[in-house]
Amino acid sequence: MVATFDDAALQAETTVASTATASLQINVAVNGTPHTLTVDIRSSLLDVLREHLVLTGAKKGCDHGQCGACTVHVDGRRVASCLTLAAQVDGRQVTTIEGLSPRDGSLHPMQQAFIDHDALQCGYCTPGQIMAAVACVQEGHATSTEQIREYMSGNLCRCGAYVGIVAAIQDAAAKMKQV
Amino acid sequence: MRPFTYTKAATVAEAVRVVAAADRETRFLAGGTTLYDLMKLNVETPTSIVDINSLSELSGFDTSGSNELTFGALARMSDVAADPRLMREYPALSESLWRAASQQLRNMASFGGNLLQRTRCAYFRGGEPFACNKRNPGSGCAAREGVNRGHALLGGSSACIAVYPGDLAIALVAFDASIDVLGPNGQRTIAVEHLHREPGTTPHIETVLEPDELILRIRVPVTHLGRGSTYHKIRDRESYAFALASAAVAIRMEGDTVQDARIAIGGLATRPWRAREAEKALIGQPLTLLTARAAGDAALRGAKPTNDNSFRIELGARTVADALMIAKQRALAS
Numbered sequence: 001m002v003a004t005f006d007d008a009a010l011q012a013e014t015t016v017a018s019t020a021t022a023s024l025q026i027n028v029a030v031n032g033t034p035h036t037l038t039v040d041i042r043s044s045l046l047d048v049l050r051e052h053l054v055l056t057g058a059k060k061g062c063d064h065g066q067c068g069a070c071t072v073h074v075d076g077r078r079v080a081s082c083l084t085l086a087a088q089v090d091g092r093q094v095t096t097i098e099g100l101s102p103r104d105g106s107l108h109p110m111q112q113a114f115i116d117h118d119a120l121q122c123g124y125c126t127p128g129q130i131m132a133a134v135a136c137v138q139e140g141h142a143t144s145t146e147q148i149r150e151y152m153s154g155n156l157c158r159c160g161a162y163v164g165i166v167a168a169i170q171d172a173a174a175k176m177k178q179v
Numbered sequence: 180m181r182p183f184t185y186t187k188a189a190t191v192a193e194a195v196r197v198v199a200a201a202d203r204e205t206r207f208l209a210g211g212t213t214l215y216d217l218m219k220l221n222v223e224t225p226t227s228i229v230d231i232n233s234l235s236e237l238s239g240f241d242t243s244g245s246n247e248l249t250f251g252a253l254a255r256m257s258d259v260a261a262d263p264r265l266m267r268e269y270p271a272l273s274e275s276l277w278r279a280a281s282q283q284l285r286n287m288a289s290f291g292g293n294l295l296q297r298t299r300c301a302y303f304r305g306g307e308p309f310a311c312n313k314r315n316p317g318s319g320c321a322a323r324e325g326v327n328r329g330h331a332l333l334g335g336s337s338a339c340i341a342v343y344p345g346d347l348a349i350a351l352v353a354f355d356a357s358i359d360v361l362g363p364n365g366q367r368t369i370a371v372e373h374l375h376r377e378p379g380t381t382p383h384i385e386t387v388l389e390p391d392e393l394i395l396r397i398r399v400p401v402t403h404l405g406r407g408s409t410y411h412k413i414r415d416r417e418s419y420a421f422a423l424a425s426a427a428v429a430i431r432m433e434g435d436t437v438q439d440a441r442i443a444i445g446g447l448a449t450r451p452w453r454a455r456e457a458e459k460a461l462i463g464q465p466l467t468l469l470t471a472r473a474a475g476d477a478a479l480r481g482a483k484p485t486n487d488n489s490f491r492i493e494l495g496a497r498t499v500a501d502a503l504m505i506a507k508q509r510a511l512a513s
Binding site for chain 1: 180187277280283286287417418419
């Protein structure tokens with residue numbers, strides 16, 4: 001991608017101090033580690049995670065907020081990282097699937113539950129499913145299978161592992177409460 | 180995607196001043212779920228973006244007022260949907276929020292931005308080689324003779340039959356809500372019902388807002404019809420899809436008789452569609468399956484189908500009728 005801003009006339013018209021360049025510096029904490037990054041102004045949070053920080057857990061499925069494969073948490077809330085401009089996470093905390101499990105190498109209860117309930121086939125949607133599922137439980141939206149289906153509907157699984165996913169979330173919801 | 184300049188506005192006044200001074204290709208950025216999506220498709224091509232997310236005075240909402248409920252333009256859909264008072268007193272408003280999009284998008288999308296979300300018409304989003312008068316004025320409308328199963332039955336023109344896709348605006352129209360907007364010449368108030376324009380010969384002009392006007396807040400008058408309300412949404416799948424037909428209805432019953440009614444329909448028209456004839460047909464009548472269906476028929480009166488969408492006349496009428504029966508249960512229980 002060419003990162004130059006070539007419309008000099010428009011630049012001259014801009015009256016208030018703005019970032020009239022094609023790149024932008026952001027400060028963002030990802031999985032607890034602070035980063036200062038210079039990014040193309042057009043970058044999504046997903047692009048920054050995958051291409052600058054090599055955190056490739058979050059996936060670029062549709063790149064239009066329709067599939068949920070890019071789901072991460074920003075300040076503790078689940079978002080579609082593909083529709084989040086990198087500029088919008090300046091000064092904020094991002095958690096990805098890579099930051100979900102404890103540093104001792106054990107798995108988060110939701111990760112273990114996905115294994116136990118065979119909640120995936122190809123695995124492409126799984127990081128997004130798990131990040132959405134953790135948020136679903138934390139929001140209090142995992143109290144019934146009906147509610148789990150409603151509040152997980154933003155995450156598509158083309159393999160059709162939905163039955164296992166719902167079972168895994170019910171299982172993990174009980175275990176997350178105990179922690 | 181074309182490069183753009185990026186400014187973070189520190190105050191509401193500054194946001195408006197910057198956009199007013201810039202060219203018409205400048206956009207306010209709130210949640211970004213429509214704007215950034217359409218920028219990736221080169222449908223929106225702003226040269227400059229003014230990020231308003233730091234304007235904390237626009238982010239709150241208050242559902243406890245005795246005269247009106249107020250929602251800041253930056254209140255997030257998920258936060259408002261989960262408000263216990265709204266769920267109890269105005270279920271149609273809460274449902275119109277949580278039945279839209281996904282929780283990820285609702286955590287991002289703002290109240291003001293949601294009202295301005297643009298159509299999902301595939302020819303509008305798809306770009307070349309398809310003609311679209313909304314995207315490229317004067318190029319024609321590929322939908323009229325194309326795949327138009329999801330297109331509008333009401334409020335369309337020969338230039339455009341794209342559906343207004345939102346849910347929240349339908350419920351707001353039913354509740355006579357209004358918005359306060361700020362422009363370079365000061366503040367004004369617009370009824371949500373009058374915010375969106377029918378396409379006519381200028382489908383690229385979608386609202387009565389000027390490009391440099393910023394929505395500050397949305398106001399909903401307190402009403403005794405709130406508890407007896409619902410937002411009923413019919414989709415190709417049970418969740419996370421746009422409406423094939425939807426209805427926001429609110430009623431007050433006196434015994435078996437409808438004392439007052441509000442009906443608006445979504446997914447069927449080029450703008451949020453208040454169905455006043457349907458309301459008139461109901462008021463003073465007993466609410467039965469028969470009268471509910473008659474109201475549904477009245478709501479769809481004047482519908483003009485294209486090749487693939489005539490089934491949604493029946494679907495729309497039944498959606499209104501079902502919504503009325505749900506609202507009746509709630510009105511009688513309250």
